[in-house]
Amino acid sequence: MGDIEVRKLRTLLPAVEAAVREVGARLAERRPAEPCPEFGLAGAMARFAAFDDPAAAELRARLGVLRPEAGRLEDEFDGAVPAEGEWWLCDAMDGAVQFLLGLPQWAVTATLVRDGAAVLAVVHAPQLGARTYRAVRGGGAELDGRPIAAVERELAAAVAGTSQPPAVAADPVALRRAGASLSAVAGAVLAVRNLGPTSLQVAQVGSGHLGLFWEFGADAANLLPGALVAAEAGAAVTDAAGALWRPAADAFLAAAPGLHGRALPLLRDLD
Template identity: 65%
Template sequence: MELLAGTVDAVREVAAQLVARHRDEPARAVTLAEAAEVFDALDGPASALLRGRLTALRPGARWLEDELAARVPADGEWWVCDATDGAVQYLHGLPHWAVTATLVRDGEPVLAVVHAPYLDATYTAEPGGGARLNGRGVRPQRRELAAAVAATAQPPLVGQDPVAVRRAGESLGAVLPWVLAVRNLGPTAVQVAQVGSGHLSLFWEYGSDAGNLLPGALVAREAGALVTDAAGAPWTASSSSFVAAAPSLHQDLLALLREVS
C-alpha cells in the first residue's frame, strides 16, 4: 500500500505541473516536427520528474525508456510510464489526457495508477486488491448491447502496421450498427479503465500497444471486466489485439469482431 500511495502522489505531482503549463488554445505547430518540438519541451521535464519520484520509491526497478513501446521486457521489474498519455489532446488544448504509471514484474502489471486531472479521476489497481476510482471500489455496469457505449483507439505507430489499420476500419464497421455509440475519448489507459468503472461498456483495439494498455488492463481486470484479445484468449503484453468488456457483453463483442479479417 505504501508503494501505491507513493505512486499516486508522484503521478499527481507530475499532473499538477502539466496542468500549470496547459493552454486552452491549440499549440501553434504546423508540421509534425514542430508539434514534436513543442511536446518535448513539456513532456521532457514531466517525464524526468516522474522517473525521479518513482525510482526513489522502487530503486531496483528499471525504467522502460520508450513510453510508446509495443512490447515490454518479460523478466524483472520495470516502470512503464507515460507522463502525458494523450499527447495529441494536450497539444490541441483539449482536457482528455492523463499521467500513468505501471509497475510490471516479469511481463505482468502488478501496480497501476491512471490520473486524468481534468476529469478529476484517479484509477488505481493491484492484483487481488480490486480497482478503485478516487478511492472507491468500482465494477463494470450491466447493459444490453444496444445501450452500450463502446470505445476504441489506435496505437501511436499504427500507420506502420497496415494489418492493424485495416482491422481498425473493419472493426468499426462491424461494431457501430449494434451499439448506442462508438467513441474515441482520448488516452487509451483512461478508456480501458472506464470499462472497469462502468463509464464505458466496451473497448477494443488492434495493433501492439502494450505501454498504453497495461495500466488500464490491470484496472479493468481487477474491477471485474473481461480482458482478452479479439479471439477471446487471455491478453498479454505481446498480444496484437485487445478487448475489455463488461462480462455480460464480452461474448457479444467477440462475435462482432469475428467479421474482421
C-alpha cells in the same frame, strides 16, 4: 500473488498516486489554453517533447526512489515490455494530441510491471475532475478511493470506446481491421466514441462509464495500466480471439464478462 505481496503493493499505492498527481498538476499549470500553433509534424513533436521530457524524467525519478529495485523503461513509444523482472512504465502525457490542442482529455499513468504483467497501476486525469483510477493485481480497483466494478449492459445499450496505437499507420493489417471493426461495432452498440487517452478509456470500462473498449495494433504501454484496472474491476480482458490479453498481442477487448461474450464475435469474425 499472495496476500502479503498484495498488502505491500497497496501500501505503495498512495506514494505512486502522489507522484502522478504532482507531475500532472505541474503539466496542467504549464499547458497553454490555446491549440498548438505548429503547422507540421516536426514542430508538434518538438512542442510535445518540451512538455513531456522533463515531466517523464521527474516521474521516472520519483518512482525509482519508491521502488529502487525496479528498472525504468525510458521510452513508452518503444512498445516492448520485458518478460522478466520488475520495471516502472510511466506516461506523463497519455493523450498528447489532446494536450497539445488545449483539450482536457489527457492522463498521467504509472505502472509497475513484473515478469511482463502489470501488478500496480495509477491512471490520473488532471483536467477531468482530477479523477484517479488505481489498482493492484489481486487487490481490486478503485476510482477516487471507491471500489469499482464493470457494469453489464445489453450490447445495443452499450457505449464503446476505441483508439489507435501511435504506429498503426505502419501496420496495414491493424489499420484494415480497425476500419472493419468500427463498422461492425458501430452497427451493434448504442454509440462508439474515442474519448482520448487509451489508458483512461480502458479504466473507464472498469468503472462502468464505458461498456467496452477495443483496439487493433500492438499498444502495450498505453493498454497496460487501464487493463489492470479493468481486470481488477471484474472485466474480461482479452485479444480479438478471446485469449487472455498479453502485452505483445495485436488486438485488445475489455468489457464486463457477459457484454464481452456478445462483443467478441464482432471482432473475431472480421477476417
